[in-house]
Amino acid sequence: SQQGEEDPQALSIQEGENATMNCSYKTSINNLQWYRQNSGRGLVHLILIRSNEREKHSGRLRVTLDTSKKSSSLLITASRAADTASYFCATDAAGAQKLVFGQGTRLTINP
Amino acid sequence: GAGVSQSPSNKVTEKGKDVELRCDPISGHTALYWYRQSLGQGLEFLIYFQGNSAPDKSGLPSDRFSAERTGGSVSTLTIQRTQQEDSAVYLCASSWASGGEYEQYFGPGTRLTVT
Secondary structure (H helix, E strand, O other): OOOEEEEOOEEEEEOOOOEEEEEEEOOOEEEEEEEEEOOOOOEEEEEEEEOOOOEEEEOOEEEEEEOOOOEEEEEEOOOOHHHOEEEEEEEEEOOOOOOEEOOOEEEEEEO | OOOOEEEOOEEEEOOOOOEEEEEEOOOOOOEEEEEEEOOOOOEEEEEEEEOOOOOEOOOOOOOOEEEEEHHHOOEEEEEOOOOHHHOEEEEEEEEOOOOOOOOOEEOOOEEEEEO
16 A cells, blocks of 8 residues: 655645645654655655654755654745656655655646 | 666557666666656556565566666666556666665656557
8 A cells, every 4th residue: 555645736836935745654664755856757855854853954845754643744945936846755664675655746836 | 977877768669569678777776676657646666676685576567577687787677568558657766775764866767658
């Protein structure tokens, strides 16, 4: 069954606003990663958060992890047109050696 | 340095034909993954290789799909007797090792269209 599920499926906001995407998963994990995909081709790694971490920052990105709720959120602050992309969370079920990706959130930043 | 490369970038084939998709991982990466992505969907895991260990083939959808990794480097995904439902973008990724603590580096993908 799907390990990670993103919410919302699609999000459209104005440039300069903040964008928040959520990811829920079903089993215990060791790590959760977020990736960005432009134009339906290769994915780019954004950030990794470990199960013993609650929050991480990288530039305009802020990721939180709540293992009690089995959920994570990705916040992009001061959005730009170039942030338009699909965003995926990926999790590793505890003990597994591979990542399971969610369906993604399609983010559109309107100028 | 060079990233993950895949070839061809696009492939159109007739139903029933066999296709081979190639992936060149980043040098030194011991783990290599194949995924399939249908239009507007998430990534579906197909198979991964870790060093000299037996590959995890648990995601291959049917016995028409197979993959090999020669010399711990280049990998080839083969689809025999292609069907229209095989149409998708096939993505390859590599990482220093397998496991969720390692970032995966993705290639640009091969868009397969079966007519």
